Amino acid sequence: MRQYNILMRVFAPSVRLLVILALLPALAAPAWAWNFPAHWIAAAIAYQRLTPAVRAKVDGFLRQHPDYEKMNFVDAPTDPESRARAAFIHAASWPDEIRDDARLYDDTKADAVPTPLLPGFPGMQRHTNWHYINMPFSQDDSRLTPTPTPNVGTELRRLLDEISPTADPATVAYDLPWFIHLVADSHNPIHAGSRVTKDLPMGDANGSLVFVPGKSLHGYWDDAASPKEINYAGILKYAKDYMAQQPPPVSSTLNPKTWLDESFKLAKSDVYTFGPDNGTKEKPITLPPGYAQNAQKIAKQRLIKSGYLLGTALNLRLR
Numbered sequence: 001m002r003q004y005n006i007l008m009r010v011f012a013p014s015v016r017l018l019v020i021l022a023l024l025p026a027l028a029a030p031a032w033a034w035n036f037p038a039h040w041i042a043a044a045i046a047y048q049r050l051t052p053a054v055r056a057k058v059d060g061f062l063r064q065h066p067d068y069e070k071m072n073f074v075d076a077p078t079d080p081e082s083r084a085r086a087a088f089i090h091a092a093s094w095p096d097e098i099r100d101d102a103r104l105y106d107d108t109k110a111d112a113v114p115t116p117l118l119p120g121f122p123g124m125q126r127h128t129n130w131h132y133i134n135m136p137f138s139q140d141d142s143r144l145t146p147t148p149t150p151n152v153g154t155e156l157r158r159l160l161d162e163i164s165p166t167a168d169p170a171t172v173a174y175d176l177p178w179f180i181h182l183v184a185d186s187h188n189p190i191h192a193g194s195r196v197t198k199d200l201p202m203g204d205a206n207g208s209l210v211f212v213p214g215k216s217l218h219g220y221w222d223d224a225a226s227p228k229e230i231n232y233a234g235i236l237k238y239a240k241d242y243m244a245q246q247p248p249p250v251s252s253t254l255n256p257k258t259w260l261d262e263s264f265k266l267a268k269s270d271v272y273t274f275g276p277d278n279g280t281k282e283k284p285i286t287l288p289p290g291y292a293q294n295a296q297k298i299a300k301q302r303l304i305k306s307g308y309l310l311g312t313a314l315n316l317r318l319r
């Protein structure tokens, strides 16, 4: 409720309902990705790096997205340039927002009932398995499980190929929020590694089955790079500060496999450093001294890097 109360103070009455509706998924759902502010900050970094020509193309494609009107912030200025920037930034959280959207259905459920196809949508699936990759590893010699597909690696590869200035505009419009979102997800170490133990022989679902005080290990890493609440002005400020703190990568490889391999390596070296236990909600594991500082440092570095790479990727693909 604390979050609601803050929102009520920040926003005018006329937009309160809108704000509540927009944020309900973020407040009610379990962890599933970088939190919304992290996704928005990474997108703001990327947008800042786009050339004017690519910005114009991206803006044009996004305006054709069926949910373009929802891609905005209540405190964003309304001039055309700001409107376009706000849409790009808000598009970053769209793939998480549709998880609770009744117009779409969860295609990963065995009993899923497809919902009617709406104009502008190539399909009504939520694609909840596109956000991560289960790259298994073990610290107790457990037998490793195979990596399921589709996953964030297969989808990033496809999206990189599909996004081009000459592609069908409706396809690119639909691809862009996914691409913006998944480039960031692929840089989160917890979205790559899945630890297999004797207790969890099928793996820990990217840390979702490991519990630290108050949340899952997955949720812990999703929240490690940014505040949990932010407005549009705050996003731009964070993006500016983060860019000042970390320069663009010297060489950028536009190979999603490389991004995921880096994340996987970090999962093994810096995420699972607390011993063999998985903990429970009631009896969470205790994180070692210095863990929080290190997690925040790494998560922030990865998030900023993902923003830079997203900008580079779009500049190359849409030039």
Ligand SMILES: [Zn+2]
Pocket (backbone or CB within 6 Å): 032, 033, 034, 095, 096, 131, 181, 185
């Ligand atoms: Zn995600």
